Amino acid sequence: MKVFYTRRRMSEAGRYQTRSTHRRSSVATSAAVADLREDERLTMAECPGCKGWFPEIEGPTHAYLTVSPGCWARFGRALALHYSDYRYWPAHQLLTDAYSLQHSRSADRRTLRSTHVHLGSLYAQLRLGQAEARVISLRRALSEFDFNELPTIWPTPSTSILDVDMSCPAGHLTTVEVFAKAVLNDWAAFHGLADRLCRIREKQHARTP
Numbered sequence: 001m002k003v004f005y006t007r008r009r010m011s012e013a014g015r016y017q018t019r020s021t022h023r024r025s026s027v028a029t030s031a032a033v034a035d036l037r038e039d040e041r042l043t044m045a046e047c048p049g050c051k052g053w054f055p056e057i058e059g060p061t062h063a064y065l066t067v068s069p070g071c072w073a074r075f076g077r078a079l080a081l082h083y084s085d086y087r088y089w090p091a092h093q094l095l096t097d098a099y100s101l102q103h104s105r106s107a108d109r110r111t112l113r114s115t116h117v118h119l120g121s122l123y124a125q126l127r128l129g130q131a132e133a134r135v136i137s138l139r140r141a142l143s144e145f146d147f148n149e150l151p152t153i154w155p156t157p158s159t160s161i162l163d164v165d166m167s168c169p170a171g172h173l174t175t176v177e178v179f180a181k182a183v184l185n186d187w188a189a190f191h192g193l194a195d196r197l198c199r200i201r202e203k204q205h206a207r208t209p
């Protein structure tokens with residue numbers, strides 16, 4: 001599924017838009033598109049994971065995450081910020097877990113592991129308030145399991161990485177937290193599973209001398 005969009009509109013907005021905001025502003029968008037030359041138009045495509053609309057580019061994607069090249073490129077841009085500027089680093093774990101969970105939507109064995117690992121990790125941080133070291137330990141423990149296929153339909157995304165600010169560290173940290181909470185909320189039907197995943201680690205702790 002594709003839609004024509006414009007460079008001008010993306011520039012005015014300061015970032016690309018999600019499908020939901022695109023729908024709300026469809027009248028203004030049509031007027032803006034009519035004013036542009038054909039060569040200013042840019043083809044957009046929907047990401048199969050987060051349902052956001054991104055430039056339809058030729059580019060790499062992940063081996064088993066359900067993600068479009070345009071969405072993957074924007075996540076890569078965020079990672080570049082994290083690794084190049086320490087002020088962005090505090091957002092790294094939350095963004096990685098939320099983004100990976102959002103795009104782990106298939107029955108592939110590796111994808112299912114990603115779903116469980118990042119669901120547990122996100123839940124541990126946002127709902128249980130667990131410290132970073134314990135969350136890392138949980139993630140490592142869950143990575144050693146194979147998981148059965150999930151029986152319910154995938155959540156409907158309410159947000160995408162388009163809503164994450166890339167312009168300054170403070171804005172980035174704030175919007176990543178909002179993004180992560182929204183993703184976890186989208187996965188509310190799986191919170192029981194998330195709680196059980198976190199308790200798996202607690203049982204392992206209990207066996208530790």
Ligand SMILES: [Zn+2]
Pocket residue numbers: 047048049050051052067068071072103160
């Ligand atoms: Zn996406």
